[in-house]
Amino acid sequence: MPFALIVALRYLREGKGQTWLILVGVGVGVGVIIFLSALISGLQESLIDRTLGSQAHVIVRPREELPRVLPTSDRAVGVVTVERPAQRVRSIVQWQQARAEITRIPGVIATSPTISGAALAVRGDGANAVLVRGIEPNSYRGIVDLDKFLMRGTLDLEGFGAVIGVGLASDLGLSVGDRFRLRAGGGSEGDAGGVQTVTGIFDIGNKDLNARWVLVSLRSAQSLFGLEGGVSTIEVKGAEIYGAETIAVEIAGRTGLVADSWMKSNEQLLIGLRSQSSSSLMIQVFVVLAVALGIASVLAVSVVQKSREIGILRATGTTRRQVQQIFLIQGSIVGLLGSVVGIALGIGLGYLFSTLARGPDGTPTFPLTLETALYARTAAIAVGVGTLSALMPARRAARMDPAEVIRSG
Amino acid sequence: MTHSERVLLDADPASTPNGGADALLRLEGVTKNYGTDVVTHVLHGIDLVVRPGEFLALTGPSGSGKSTLLNIVGLLDRPTSGRLAFQGWDVAAMNDTELTALRGRGIGFVFQLHHLLPAFTAQENVFLPLLADRGRRDDEMMERASALLAEVGLSGRAGYTTNSLSGGERQRVALARALVMRPPLVLADEPTGNLDSESGAQVFQLLRTFNQRFGTAFVIVTHDDRLAAQCDRVVHLLDGRIESDTSAG
Numbered sequence: 001m002p003f004a005l006i007v008a009l010r011y012l013r014e015g016k017g018q019t020w021l022i023l024v025g026v027g028v029g030v031g032v033i034i035f036l037s038a039l040i041s042g043l044q045e046s047l048i049d050r051t052l053g054s055q056a057h058v059i060v061r062p063r064e065e066l067p068r069v070l071p072t073s074d075r076a077v078g079v080v081t082v083e084r085p086a087q088r089v090r091s092i093v094q095w096q097q098a099r100a101e102i103t104r105i106p107g108v109i110a111t112s113p114t115i116s117g118a119a120l121a122v123r124g125d126g127a128n129a130v131l132v133r134g135i136e137p138n139s140y141r142g143i144v145d146l147d148k149f150l151m152r153g154t155l156d157l158e159g160f161g162a163v164i165g166v167g168l169a170s171d172l173g174l175s176v177g178d179r180f181r182l183r184a185g186g187g188s189e190g191d192a193g194g195v196q197t198v199t200g201i202f203d204i205g206n207k208d209l210n211a212r213w214v215l216v217s218l219r220s221a222q223s224l225f226g227l228e229g230g231v232s233t234i235e236v237k238g239a240e241i242y243g244a245e246t247i248a249v250e251i252a253g254r255t256g257l258v259a260d261s262w263m264k265s266n267e268q269l270l271i272g273l274r275s276q277s278s279s280s281l282m283i284q285v286f287v288v289l290a291v292a293l294g295i296a297s298v299l300a301v302s303v304v305q306k307s308r309e310i311g312i313l314r315a316t317g318t319t320r321r322q323v324q325q326i327f328l329i330q331g332s333i334v335g336l337l338g339s340v341v342g343i344a345l346g347i348g349l350g351y352l353f354s355t356l357a358r359g360p361d362g363t364p365t366f367p368l369t370l371e372t373a374l375y376a377r378t379a380a381i382a383v384g385v386g387t388l389s390a391l392m393p394a395r396r397a398a399r400m401d402p403a404e405v406i407r408s409g
Numbered sequence: 410m411t412h413s414e415r416v417l418l419d420a421d422p423a424s425t426p427n428g429g430a431d432a433l434l435r436l437e438g439v440t441k442n443y444g445t446d447v448v449t450h451v452l453h454g455i456d457l458v459v460r461p462g463e464f465l466a467l468t469g470p471s472g473s474g475k476s477t478l479l480n481i482v483g484l485l486d487r488p489t490s491g492r493l494a495f496q497g498w499d500v501a502a503m504n505d506t507e508l509t510a511l512r513g514r515g516i517g518f519v520f521q522l523h524h525l526l527p528a529f530t531a532q533e534n535v536f537l538p539l540l541a542d543r544g545r546r547d548d549e550m551m552e553r554a555s556a557l558l559a560e561v562g563l564s565g566r567a568g569y570t571t572n573s574l575s576g577g578e579r580q581r582v583a584l585a586r587a588l589v590m591r592p593p594l595v596l597a598d599e600p601t602g603n604l605d606s607e608s609g610a611q612v613f614q615l616l617r618t619f620n621q622r623f624g625t626a627f628v629i630v631t632h633d634d635r636l637a638a639q640c641d642r643v644v645h646l647l648d649g650r651i652e653s654d655t656s657a658g
């Protein structure tokens with residue numbers, strides 16, 4: 001074992017009370033950082049999971065029809081009324097080529113053609129406004145893991161099969177095997193009078209979607225909205241969730257279509273997550289600062305207490321460099337041992353949290369993201385901060401004049 | 410290899426520059442002032458030559474500059490002016506690292522008080538200078554330390570912490586530490602000043618024994634005239650000047 005390490009360890013062992021105090025200090029700091037990081041990333045992961053569980057990374061649709069600009073008066077310059085074209089489901093021109101082009105974009109792992117349109121779901125006297133989603137179950141599985149949400153029945157959309165949410169099912173009193181009618185906004189009811197048979201019921205974990213989504217085959221939706229052979233949207237999944245905006249920009253550039261990433265359509269969520277991350281980072285920075293000041297002040301006191309011994313070490317052949325190392329190593333060791341204490345503390349807090357913070361039904365509200373990478377990163381920070389905090393006291397120790405120190409001792 | 414390491418490896422004084430001849434230590438016109446605004450002149454033109462194997466007492470009233478002189482001789486402090494050569498090498502030209510290496514291997518120290526590290530055992534205190542020099546612990550340094558502790562009559566105390574030793578025992582541990590590097594010179598600042606006369610006599614006797622057995626030169630600061638009388642040479646300091654320099658026999 002090297003000289004400076006031997007002396008550093010002895011000094012730490014000798015200063016029992018001080019050493020424990022500083023270890024507890026570093027431990028609490030590391031514990032708070034571990035817990036906070038795990039909490040925030042667990043929370044964010046579950047929020048994003050919930051958002052993206054039922055949503056494509058990028059949704060591609062046709063360009064808006066040009067609004068007509070109506071001059072309001074002859075004299076008023078620049079004051080215009082923009083009249084939106086009547087709402088109807090529009091098709092993507094040559095969607096097969098567009099889809100092939102999108103598939104070629106790096107980072108895209110799945111695409112699925114879909115149709116989305118507003119309609120009324122009618123059964124007997126009851127009628128609910130719904131969002132009809134015409135899909136190809138096979139390719140759509142690559143975008144949203146529908147099977148995961150299916151509660152009853154199957155995901156069979158052949159012919160006039162429809163899969164609806166639990167909300168709609170209870171509103172209209174529908175169960176698997178029951179029939180209902182879809183009526184699109186334009187008054188057209190498609191062929192077969194828009195009659196669908198419930199083949200499955202899903203629970204997507206979102207009250208609004210559970211009450212509004214009606215999944216039908218692409219062909220049913222095409223006839224319902226009068227889009228023979230066409231689709232209104234192409235849904236895209238990327239390899240990496242935060243790569244969605246880049247892919248969207250690329251799609252718009254290559255196809256001339258409108259491409260919205262989940263990041264753009266959930267801007268508020270992202271802003272929220274970002275400010276959450278930065279306030280968590282700020283707390284961590286202050287914790288690190290407090291820990292650093294703690295280590296530095298304990299070591300500074302120790303340098304003063306040990307000044308005579310430092311003088312004796314210097315007189316007996318210890319170099320300035322070695323003296324400096326003795327104190328730097330104490331800082332690193334305190335950081336290392338403190339992070340062991342802190343990781344244990346962080347995990348303990350995590351357990352406490354997951355037993356205390358439960359939803360009304362007793363399930364954990366969300367899982368903490370406690371992982372090795374977080375421990376390793378925090379321990380590395382603690383060792384680095386420990387060593388850096390020791391720098392000033394260590395330099396001071398190394399600069400001590402042995403003659404002065406021995407005389408005054 | 411640093412400059413001073415080379416000095417020590419070729420430590421044949423006759424072959425070193427600056428006309429080392431047989432001088433272990435040579436001071437020429439050494440002065441020491443303290444302070445910048447109010448200057449205290451502590452040493453005035455000290456000329457002194459210490460030869461290998463000498464057993465020298467440095468006496469003088471309190472405040473006459475004995476400790477100051479010892480610190481300069483021990484390379485812990487630099488003179489304000491004048492020349493200082495250790496083993497023939499002019500130390501004025503050396504940087505701190507070189508001085509530390511020269512001091513660590515060339516000079517042993519015994520101080521009056523508080524000179525052991527309480528976090529270490531007696532044996533560890535003895536080999537600490539070797540550990541600092543070699544960088545790593547090895548068996549040879551532990552054996553050397555044990556042998557020296559036996560020489561000072563403390564073989565049974567090797568594993569004791571220094572706080573459990575008596576004053577005389579601590580001073581003997583310090584003496585063993587001063588000798589562990591086998592230096593040609595040991596400086597002792599009132600080594601018996603804090604001991605009862607019996608322990609003091611015992612420690613002084615050990616200094617004498619090592620001087621004779623290993624040929625180590627000793628410079629011993631003392632207030633005790635009876636001890637000074639047992640030295641080969643007595644240098645008396647008064648107000649920062651050598652007032653007398655007498656050799657016995």
Ligand SMILES: Nc1ncnc2c1ncn2[C@@H]1O[C@H](COP(=O)(O)OP(=O)(O)O)[C@@H](O)[C@H]1O
Nearest residue numbers: 443444449451470471472473474475476477478
């Ligand atoms: N660092 C210092 N600053 C100012 N004066 C000092 C310092 N060290 C020693 N002195 C003065 O130098 C004189 C000699 O001190 P010292 O060498 O300790 O004498 P001795 O060891 O002979 O008693 C004293 O007057 C002391 O006050």
Ligand SMILES: [Mg+2]
Nearest residue numbers: 475476477598
């Ligand atoms: Mg003195």
